[in-house]
Amino acid sequence: MSNAKFSRREFARRAAIASAATLVPATAFSTTQPAPLPTPQQPANTPPLPSASQTEADNRTQLVLTEYGSHLTDDQKSEIARISANVQRQLDTLRKFPTENGDDPAIYLKPLMEREKKPTPNPATAKPAATKPAPTAAKN
Amino acid sequence: MPTTPDLFYLPITELSARIQSKKLSPVDLTKAYLDRSEKLGPKLNAYARLTPELAMQQAEAAAKEIAHGHYRGPLHGIPYAAKDLLATKGIPTTWGAKPYANQVFDYDAAVIEHLHRVGAILIGKASMIELAGGMGYRFAYASLQGEAKNPWNTQCWTCGSSSGSGAIVAAGLAAFAIGTETFGSIVCPSAFCGVSGLRPTYGRVSRYGAMSLCPSLDKIGPMARSAEDCARVFSAIAGHDIKDRGTVPLDKGAFTYSPSLDLKSRQLKIGWLTNAWKSLEPGVDTVVAAAHTAVRRFFPGTRDTTLPTGPWEEAANIIIAAEGAASFRELIRSGRIGELHDPLGKVAGYVNETIPAADYLQANKIRQLLQKKIDTLFESYDVLVAPTLPVTAPPLDVSLDATFGFSDSVGAAGNLCGLPALSVPCGFTAKTMPVGLNFIAKAGDDFAVILAARTFQQHTDHHRRHPKL
Numbered sequence: 001m002s003n004a005k006f007s008r009r010e011f012a013r014r015a016a017i018a019s020a021a022t023l024v025p026a027t028a029f030s031t032t033q034p035a036p037l038p039t040p041q042q043p044a045n046t047p048p049l050p051s052a053s054q055t056e057a058d059n060r061t062q063l064v065l066t067e068y069g070s071h072l073t074d075d076q077k078s079e080i081a082r083i084s085a086n087v088q089r090q091l092d093t094l095r096k097f098p099t100e101n102g103d104d105p106a107i108y109l110k111p112l113m114e115r116e117k118k119p120t121p122n123p124a125t126a127k128p129a130a131t132k133p134a135p136t137a138a139k140n
Numbered sequence: 141m142p143t144t145p146d147l148f149y150l151p152i153t154e155l156s157a158r159i160q161s162k163k164l165s166p167v168d169l170t171k172a173y174l175d176r177s178e179k180l181g182p183k184l185n186a187y188a189r190l191t192p193e194l195a196m197q198q199a200e201a202a203a204k205e206i207a208h209g210h211y212r213g214p215l216h217g218i219p220y221a222a223k224d225l226l227a228t229k230g231i232p233t234t235w236g237a238k239p240y241a242n243q244v245f246d247y248d249a250a251v252i253e254h255l256h257r258v259g260a261i262l263i264g265k266a267s268m269i270e271l272a273g274g275m276g277y278r279f280a281y282a283s284l285q286g287e288a289k290n291p292w293n294t295q296c297w298t299c300g301s302s303s304g305s306g307a308i309v310a311a312g313l314a315a316f317a318i319g320t321e322t323f324g325s326i327v328c329p330s331a332f333c334g335v336s337g338l339r340p341t342y343g344r345v346s347r348y349g350a351m352s353l354c355p356s357l358d359k360i361g362p363m364a365r366s367a368e369d370c371a372r373v374f375s376a377i378a379g380h381d382i383k384d385r386g387t388v389p390l391d392k393g394a395f396t397y398s399p400s401l402d403l404k405s406r407q408l409k410i411g412w413l414t415n416a417w418k419s420l421e422p423g424v425d426t427v428v429a430a431a432h433t434a435v436r437r438f439f440p441g442t443r444d445t446t447l448p449t450g451p452w453e454e455a456a457n458i459i460i461a462a463e464g465a466a467s468f469r470e471l472i473r474s475g476r477i478g479e480l481h482d483p484l485g486k487v488a489g490y491v492n493e494t495i496p497a498a499d500y501l502q503a504n505k506i507r508q509l510l511q512k513k514i515d516t517l518f519e520s521y522d523v524l525v526a527p528t529l530p531v532t533a534p535p536l537d538v539s540l541d542a543t544f545g546f547s548d549s550v551g552a553a554g555n556l557c558g559l560p561a562l563s564v565p566c567g568f569t570a571k572t573m574p575v576g577l578n579f580i581a582k583a584g585d586d587f588a589v590i591l592a593a594r595t596f597q598q599h600t601d602h603h604r605r606h607p608k609l
Contacts, residue, residue, distance in 0.1 A: 060491065060494050061491075063494055064494065067490070068490050071478055072487065075483075076483075076486065076487050079483065079484070080487055080490060083276075083484075083487065083491045084491050087458075087461070087491055087492070087495065090451075090454040090457055091458065091495075091496075091499050093454045094451055094455060094458060094499060094502050094503055094506060095499070095502065097451050097502075099502060099505040099506065099509070103505045103508060103509060104508050105502075105504035105505045105507070105508060106356070106504045106505075106507040106508045106511065107356070107501070107504050
């Protein structure tokens with residue numbers, strides 16, 4: 001057991017930011033100052049997030065805006081902030097739920113046994129139509 | 141062949157009896173459904189497209205085989221529609237979304253293959269919510285095909301994401317339809333449209349060739365006139381598939397349905413979930429109260445029970461968001477997500493992409509704990525029963541945030557744990573809008589929900605009511 005200098009929630013918050021950051025290419029981390037965060041439009045009865053959670057949600061919003069802001073309108077930026085806050089609420093709830101180190105996640109690898117190594121007869125991806133190429137079909 | 145509105149609403153059991161005895165030709169039946177679909181389909185935005193050439197080819201082949209004494213079984217010569225996220229060789233498969241409007245696969249999904257093998261006739265691809273709602277949506281118009289209109293009131297929505305499948309079955313445009321569910325997409329349109337819809341146990345039906353949204357929750361199932369019809373379709377599409385590693389093992393996949401199934405073969409222990417919904421919409425409450433009384437009468441020994449509490453919805457939402465972001469990563473990263481119709485769908489993927497892996501795994505730990513809790517509940521009950529939804533179909537133009545602002549723990553738990561569920565109509569409000577009743581069983585016991593829902597329908601006639609179109 002290490003001597004943690006910050007709370008479990010703070011650790012989770014930092015870990016969340018760190019792992020989210022790994023999803024963003026290096027170009028996202030420019031030296032320019034981040035733009036001011038948009039104000040999310042929340043329903044009137046939605047309670048505010050605790051400050052650590054709000055910080056995490058803001059960081060998530062900033063991450064998205066840095067990466068994709070050029071695609072987005074001001075309304076969409078506000079929507080991003082709103083969704084980030086909603087996601088944060090759900091993450092907070094899940095993090096509070098007690099789980100143990102030994103609790104299995106519902107994810108298991110199925111080892112590829114010999115009998116399952118038969119080649120798949122058909123491709124699992126779309127093929128563009130002969131006359132109308134589908135720009136994204138082959139990627140899905 | 142004279143066609144009457146009744147023909148379009150005959151259950152598969154009756155249609156197949158007429159086809160087998162050569163009183164009804166698959167060619168005539170297919171033509172009749174195609175004509176009706178051409179006439180009414182566009183008014184409901186029910187189809188992504190009709191497939192008349194393929195349908196007539198298949199119908200003629202079926203007629204020829206049956207004439208020569210080669211009857212394949214209860215789906216031989218029966219017309220159906222498939223949700224437009226199932227690959228169909230040479231026919232566009234749009235996933236309900238503009239970025240995939242011209243997408244064409246060169247093979248059939250496993251489900252399409254299975255249905256072809258038993259002689260069913262594909263008459264069209266059913267409209268759907270874009271990407272099955274995988275990027276989020278807030279409006280009924282979140283579809284390349286426009287908002288699907290409810291045959292019971294065309295000012296109202298069908299629910300999603302199997303929107304067209306619900307409209308098609310309710311309007312009598314095909315004998316059955318195939319839908320898919322990640323979280324509510326079969327049972328909700330079944331309830332809103334007054335049809336019977338089976339969400340099978342996770343892994344019971346191969347998803348090979350189906351659009352992947354959330355691989356650990358995606359399921360495929362039938363929507364039809366009755367629980368018995370669902371069983372017949374389910375028995376044709378269930379089974380292990382080497383091409384879908386999510387399918388259950390060979391010995392647990394297949395499902396056999398016998399018409400001679402004895403209703404008393406198994407005394408079901410029924411639990412009525414009292415905490416499924418915080419409250420019921422006025423009008424729905426009276427229908428549900430009557431259904432509760434009926435269930436107690438049809439299943440002596442029915443007891444009230446409760447679903448274990450926990451962050452089931454949060455776990456389901458985070459898992460769907462994270463897996464959905466992975467499934468559509470290229471769409472998100474390219475910015476083409478902005479081509480979706482729904483304002484929420486245009487941007488939610490950007491946020492979902494940032495969900496930390498540790499939180500995704502925490503959600504999956506909670507999922508495993510929930511499985512154990514639910515399994516304990518099934519030591520006392522074979523089938524849990526609850527209203528499918530606390531509301532009826534909302535108007536087409538309202539924000540779904542307002543309509544679906546309630547918590548859905550039953551839907552979250554059922555989908556997180558891969559449980560089978562069958563929603564059947566249990567009555568109508570004063571405004572003649574259908575209300576659904578949901579039967580849920582432990583994983584693998586699809587037979588129990590079919591048996592329970594079939595018993596309910598043996599004693600009621602809500603599933604025999606049809607909208608005036």
